[in-house]
Amino acid sequence: MLELQEIGPQRKITVPYIPVPSRSPGFFSMLFFTWVKPMLLLGKNLKLEQDDIPILPDEHLIEHENLTTYISKHRLFKALFLSNWKLLLLVTILGNIVVVFDFSSPIFIKLLIAYLKSEEKPLSIGLYLLLGYIFVTLINQLVKGRFSWTNQLIELKVKSSLSNVIYSKLLKAASIPSNLGVNILMVDVRKIYEGLRDLNMFITCPMQAGISMYIIYQQVGNAVFAALGTLIICIAMDMFIARRVQRFSIRIMSHRDKRIEASTQMLTNIKMIKACVWENVFKTKINSIRASELSILRLIKLFLATSRFFFWVIPSITAAIVFVYYTVVMKEKLDPEIAFVTLTTLLLLQDSLQDLSWLVSQLLICVVSVRRVQSLIDLPDLDEPNKGDKILMKNCTFAYGDKNILKNISLEVKQGEFVAVVGEVGSGKSSLLNSIMGELKIKEGFINVPDNIAYAPSLDSWIQNDTLKNNILFGKPYNEAWYLKVLDACCLIQDINSLPNKDLTEIGERGINLSGGQKARICLARAVYADKDIYLLDDPLSSVDTYVAKYIMNKCFLNVLSQKTRILVTHRLNILNKVDRVILLQNGSIKNDSSPDKIKIIEEIKETSRVEIEEPAPQQSKLIEKEEKVLGRINSHLYIDYFKFSGGYFFPFLAVLSMVLWAITRMIGDIILKNWTTNPDGIDEYLPLYLLFRVGGNIFSYIRALLMMAVVGISASKFVHHKMIESFIKAPVNLFYDVTPIGRILNRLNKDLNSIDENISGAMAAVIAQTCQVASMVTIGLIYFPIITLLLPFLVYYSLQIKELYLSAARELRRFEAISNSPILNHYAETVSGIKIIRTFQQNENFKQKNYRLINSNSRLLYSQAACKCWLSVTLGLLSSTVLWVLFSLVIIFRYNVPIDIVGLSLAYVVPLPHNILRLVGDWANLENQIIAVERAKQYIDIISENPNEISSDKNLQDWPSQPSIQFKEVYMKYRLNTPLVLQGVNLFIEAGTRAGLVGRTGSGKSSIYLCLLRLVELHAGTIFIDGVNIAMIGLHKLRSAITLVPQDPLVFSGDLRDNLDPCKIKSHEEIQEALREVNLSKFSIDYEIKSDGSNLSAGERQLISLGRAMLAHTKIILFDEATAGIDQDNDLKIQEVVKNKFKGCTILTIAHRLGTVMENDVIWVMKDGIVAEMGSPKELLSRDSLFRNLRDNFN
Structure with missing residues (x-):
């Protein structure tokens, strides 16, 4: 925490002072x-405050x-x-x-x-x-x-x-x-x-x-x-x-x-x-x-x-x-x-x-x-599409910059229709929504779009540094009855009640005070509260658990928005029977457009295994500190x-x-x-x-x-x-x-x-x-x-x-x-x-x-x-x-x-x-x-620093970890001194080479586990051992070099694809090409130029790049924070198979949103209220009345 000491006398007003505007003097x-x-x-006698500064003249x-x-x-x-x-x-x-x-x-x-x-x-x-x-x-x-x-x-x-x-x-x-x-x-x-x-x-x-x-x-x-x-x-x-x-x-x-x-x-x-x-x-x-x-x-x-x-x-x-x-x-x-x-x-x-x-x-x-x-x-300014009473595209080609993204798109969506858009990673699903919003340049064809549109993203959730309530209102007048109905439809009431200041809680810049699922639902609530005619929903269910997804589908999409036009990008195939139409995209073109009962989309995938649980969010009412200034x-x-x-x-x-x-x-x-x-x-x-x-x-x-x-x-x-x-x-x-x-x-x-x-x-x-x-x-x-x-x-x-x-x-x-x-x-x-x-x-x-x-x-x-x-x-x-x-x-x-x-x-x-x-x-x-x-x-x-990146004892750990076991012993963690405990006495042991899954509802403490493992947040109390060594006694670089994190929000930066996969430039051309092939990105050349924040890649492609890095890292401990949330299920299954073979012998800890991701794991840990509530193999937990079984049953 940045602390600045104030210099100068305390302010004691003895004579009233009225700021003098420049237009009043003689x-x-x-x-x-x-x-x-x-x-x-x-200013000479007291401490000058902003209220003492003359107002700015109107002119x-x-x-x-x-x-x-x-x-x-x-x-x-x-x-x-x-x-x-x-x-x-x-x-x-x-x-x-x-x-x-x-x-x-x-x-x-x-x-x-x-x-x-x-x-x-x-x-x-x-x-x-x-x-x-x-x-x-x-x-x-x-x-x-x-x-x-x-x-x-x-x-x-x-x-x-x-x-x-x-x-x-x-x-x-x-x-x-x-x-x-x-x-x-x-x-x-x-x-x-x-x-x-x-x-x-x-x-x-x-x-x-x-x-x-x-x-x-x-x-x-x-x-x-x-x-x-x-x-x-x-x-x-x-x-x-x-x-x-x-x-x-x-x-x-x-x-x-x-x-x-x-x-x-x-x-x-x-x-x-x-x-x-x-x-x-x-x-x-x-x-x-x-x-x-x-x-x-x-x-x-x-x-x-x-x-x-x-x-x-x-x-x-x-x-x-x-x-x-x-x-x-x-x-x-x-x-x-x-x-x-x-x-x-x-x-x-x-x-x-x-x-x-x-x-x-x-x-x-x-x-x-x-x-x-x-x-x-x-x-050039954004092209304004033609306005009309429905979405209509005829032989449209859309481009981002000079590159064609969508080709020969013909589409008509009637008022009140519920349309699902599916397809593989990079097929153009999000781009289709962007074209409707007018964010892509139309090069050919005719487009007609109403101007009463709402948009709800998921993986690219946008949150303002403001209160939760103001993020939902988003400039609209407050209507209490409608506001409460929206919160209920978006399954936010329980989350809000868990926050210190309820919906007046400040949720921080970029929503860092929220879980991924909470951010997605706030974005959805913002869209629903706007009460528009057309809703563009960019996979808002990918970041929420199965129970919440089912609740939102029934309460929000099929009830509150039932009379609205809805276009939903999704990878959840089990919901397709609830929509009016399904559009299948492939390589930027519409391959199929028909009713759900007439389209066959990867039928072999068992959606019942796709049960998801959100990651936790720290509970803090005030996050961003006011910028202070030295005085005197x-x-x-x-x-x-x-x-x-x-x-x-x-x-x-x-x-x-x-x-x-x-x-x-x-x-x-x-x-x-x-x-x-x-x-x-x-x-x-x-x-x-x-x-x-x-x-x-x-x-x-x-x-x-x-x-x-x-x-x-x-x-x-x-x-x-x-x-x-x-x-x-x-x-x-x-x-x-x-x-x-x-x-x-x-x-x-x-x-x-x-x-x-x-x-x-x-x-x-x-x-x-x-x-x-x-x-x-x-x-x-x-x-x-x-x-x-x-x-x-x-x-x-x-x-x-x-x-x-x-x-x-x-x-x-x-x-x-x-x-x-x-x-x-x-x-x-x-x-x-x-x-x-x-x-x-x-x-x-x-x-x-x-x-x-x-x-x-x-x-x-x-x-x-x-x-x-x-x-x-x-x-x-x-x-x-x-x-x-x-x-x-x-x-x-x-x-x-x-x-x-x-x-x-x-x-x-x-x-x-x-x-x-x-x-x-x-x-x-x-x-x-x-x-x-x-x-x-x-x-x-002079700001506070982390513990040292390197310490002298690191040289004694040349082959560490040889047996990558992980043990948490009475671990307590809080984000800052003035915030509540997030982990409250966690005890767990993961044997070397084990594939472990970590599941639990929002706020249970899952993501805090990997923050502690990587020492991104230091423990409040307790000890963590890897291969029998207390990680608090290891330099940060030595520790973090032994662990690979594959996050839900991947890091992609400007530069070529090689720089993104191997920033340290230590891998060969052949190794990088092999990693691209294994994560189904071989369509990109190694020199493919990536724009800032990966703006020329889809959300799924960015996640695949992050997974490719993990394959090149060759560490013995892998942390997956739902790394395939934005990936279609066909690719997800292929990648799971690659992970099983590529990381054989590694200790893998998966923070799971999709239960299908952890069903074949050796052990599952179920988190609740900052502690390990239960553990066991998937088969064992499903065989008895367990929290894990309840999660699975809530979906079915």
């Missing part, structure tokens, strides 16, 4: 973002998005532009205003130096200069606030609307590749809104560069063309690098898709993977994909760092060229006014070129994601952990040292420039030194970028992923997977890991760089302009106070937002797995509404996050402006006491100081928000 409250102040104060609700309208007429990028054009226009206008105002700094430096040079100008001129500066900077800060806010709104709107478009496509698409969904939602959507958000920079950056060039021209004349050359070189270099980054981005997204698909397969099938000892197979596969992904990511980081280096070093070289050209060629004097105004403007030019470089790379990456989302949108300040150990993850402190130390050296060389270079301006004739002396220190400084900056992003960042990413996968593999099924939704885990492996991959190292590098930048500015200020010491404490103190106020709320908002992504992923995954049922039951709108609620919940958090960021920006901006106003006042007052060259150097460093302190605070706040991804990843790195 003009100034919106202008200065003071409407978020109550939430910030609450930002997903219900009001218009992207869907535009996307039906235009390609994605144009649709995004048209649906957001007002915000994009506004942000472009605001961005241009910001650019114009940003140039106030070099202009005012020029005017101030000119004023200080002239002793004749009165003080009033200086005061007017000060007032102008105050006005310009005040307006600039407020416009920047609106600019940032508009950008955040674009991000919010694009994210929510795109997420909705993707989900809406899922509901109507014929098929969606399983590897696309999660990555598109969590990664591609983010890259698209980041690219669209910054689209305005295509106008603002060239404008900023143009103004910079003009100002430089005003200062140095024709020498500006050296700067123009810089611009051309930078753009050419940037385009070269950006194109390569785009190519790498396409490749890295492909690898991420594969990694998420493989991770999803591992997580959803973890129980079987542990049982088969395939952990290393999947870990190797996932880590191999991850290694390829990180190698490409490292190249991207190298290219981006190189790009940044050129954008830093070229302006420095350009400055030197400009000054040389100005002094040598133009024979002009380089004075402080010209030198430092030019230098300051070149820094602005550098910023614009760097932003343009970043923008081009981001947009090219955005284009990759746009194409991926567009490819999803372009997928970021623990400083997270940074230490991150550096440890990256391999230690050496490379981070080198990165810090590089930035310190960068700051020192930059200062020395500018001091050399100051001296050059006072001695224009010393060009031979100063120019080489200036270039040495400026270029050398940029090389140190490049080293810092390489170390942090390409070394530290990649190493940490590799370690975190490796440790998370290792933790997931080692996590116990009952204590972790049974209480943790898969979507929550995928959120860690996707969004959080992506943040670690791409953001944290860059955020750390920015903090290091900005800290050194501020330190260098403070140093110059203290040396040449000591008056700054009066303002510095004030600036630092209030900056830290503002930062702390912001972070107290921002941290919690970031955590809430991270958590809010998990339900979105869960809902998406749940929809993918249940899409046929959702569409058939016409629940699309209800699921869309739930998606709306989840997206709006996430948007509400993003909205408040954005407002807090803008409040921080405006508040710190105004604080820095106030400091500059005071600084300008001091400069004006002390103008006669400071040399002009020192004023130029000092202002070049001191004027940007408040802004750089603001950026440092912002960068630090961003780092704290990003490091939460490490916090969340570490929570799952």
Whole structure:
């Protein structure tokens, strides 16, 4: 069980707090973002809760998005532009205003130096200069606030609307590749809104560069063309690098898709993977994909760092060229006014070129994601069949993808008719139902289907993570009388009464809190409660015992649904005399269609032996645990952990040292420039030194970028992923997977890991760089302009106070937002797995509404996050402006006491100081928000683990088990500490080589036996011996390698058939071919490509593959958990004969649903209420009044 310790004070409300929506504040409250102040104060003084977060304004609700309208007429990028054009226009206008105002700094430096040079100008001129500066900077800060806010709104709107478009496509698409969904939602959507958000920079950056060039021209004349050359070189270099980054981005997204698909397969099938000892197979596969992904990511980081280096070093070289050209060629004097105004403007030019470089790379990456989302949108929608009052097909051919599944189907089913569909495994029975539901593409023929259909699957039962009652209601209004009638007809009343909270019991993700039979009956009850005209029943009786099957047939199919049209896929031949028609399918075609008395179907099979008993389900009222979050300040150990993850402190130390050296060389270079301006004739002396220190400084900056992003960042990413996968593999099924939704885990492996991959190292590098930048500015200020010491404490103190106020709320908002992504992923995954049922039951709108609620919940958090960021920006901006106003006042007052060259150097460093302190605070706040991804990843790195896979004593068991006997001695088992006992003192002994059957009613404890044998759940008390050895004293891999499990729900994963049969790649081609022949799958080639979750195989074929694995395993203990439930009886009998011969001498324990499966066993154990109620041979148990005999008699 995952336990997170809460940090921070307990919540004690002393003043009532009413969340303030953004539409109610006045003009100034919106202008200065003071409407978020109550939430910030609450976050600082108390523990912020979700109820304290301001509501989302109506205009930002997903219900009001218009992207869907535009996307039906235009390609994605144009649709995004048209649906957001007002915000994009506004942000472009605001961005241009910001650019114009940003140039106030070099202009005012020029005017101030000119004023200080002239002793004749009165003080009033200086005061007017000060007032102008105050006005310009005040307006600039407020416009920047609106600019940032508009950008955040674009991000919010694009994210929510795109997420909705993707989900809406899922509901109507014929098929969606399983590897696309999660990555598109969590990664591609983010890259698209980041690219669209910054689209305005295509106008603002060239404008900023143009103004910079003009100002430089005003200062140095024709020498500006050296700067123009810089611009051309930078753009050419940037385009070269950006194109390569785009190519790498396409490749890295492909690898991420594969990694998420493989991770999803591992997580959803973890129980079987542990049982088969395939952990290393999947870990190797996932880590191999991850290694390829990180190698490409490292190249991207190298290219981006190189790009940044050129954008830093070229302006420095350009400055030197400009000054040389100005002094040598133009024979002009380089004075402080010209030198430092030019230098300051070149820094602005550098910023614009760097932003343009970043923008081009981001947009090219955005284009990759746009194409991926567009490819999803372009997928064909499901074909809507013609509507009519009955099912009618004429010469129809249906296909799944490019493969024809059903051929020449002609069928007419009248209202109220009861039709059975039979046939061998893979004959097309389930596909026939899918064609009626419209889930298959019709290639030829005519089909007419009513739209009032209900569908009930069996082996592929779909259960929502909700209460049992809500799974049955499935969006329909509650009608108590009808509800109780349905429960009775589906034989669920006894099961419900055995649950702790009756029908309000939470039944867990994928129904893990239920037996297979219970899941099948809940799916049936959902269909019956819907009260439709047509019922498509995909073998719902295969997972229930004989008594229940007989009860459902009489009470449900022949009574409650007697007036409905019913099409039943079944392998139970004894019920065929109760239907109106029987359709026999063979190789995707109808071989026979007539009344039961006219059709002969494998008459030699004795159905009376086909008595079935369900497997147990643990009784738990609350299963899925709420996702918790750590509260309060970021623990400083997270940074230490991150550096440890990256391999230690050496490379981070080198990165810090590089930035310190960068700051020192930059200062020395500018001091050399100051001296050059006072001695224009010393060009031979100063120019080489200036270039040495400026270029050398940029090389140190490049080293810092390489170390942090390409070394530290990649190493940490590799370690975190490796440790998370290792933790997931080692996590116990009952204590972790049974209480943790898969979507929550995928959120860690996707969004959080992506943040670690791409953001944290860059955020750390920015903090290091900005800290050194501020330190260098403070140093110059203290040396040449000591008056700054009066303002510095004030600036630092209030900056830290503002930062702390912001972070107290921002941290919690970031955590809430991270958590809010998990339900979105869960809902998406749940929809993918249940899409046929959702569409058939016409629940699309209800699921869309739930998606709306989840997206709006996430948007509400993003909205408040954005407002807090803008409040921080405006508040710190105004604080820095106030400091500059005071600084300008001091400069004006002390103008006669400071040399002009020192004023130029000092202002070049001191004027940007408040802004750089603001950026440092912002960068630090961003780092704290990003490091939460490490916090969340570490929570799952530190989860509880199973007992060791290998222990030293395993080497003494080389030939174990030689005599595979099994003994249970006073065995007690429960799933978790807060759940009831499932096994209550089980005692049994199975001799080596015995074929034993385990039977019993639902909840009796049968499947718990194999969970204990495989130690998938550890014992509460008692001991289990195999070949006389206590299995608790054996490593898990040694134990599980000695046992083969053939489950009812088989594991089939994407890849070829050989990989599925022999994942460890240790069997020969001939052995695999022989296994295929023995399980009647020889029609498939060994290289047959299986799609994700075996979607291109029938349920029976998937079970046969699982059986083939068992034949290749060659272990001495075999556990069958009704491995032939979805197989036709002819194949079942053949397979039983193969099992009898193939596993001769093995100890076989069969958890039986079909009594025919265990009738020839040596011994049968009958379970009841968690204990062994009786045992004996089948003949002995049938000869007396036994529970086993009662099971048999209930069917007859």
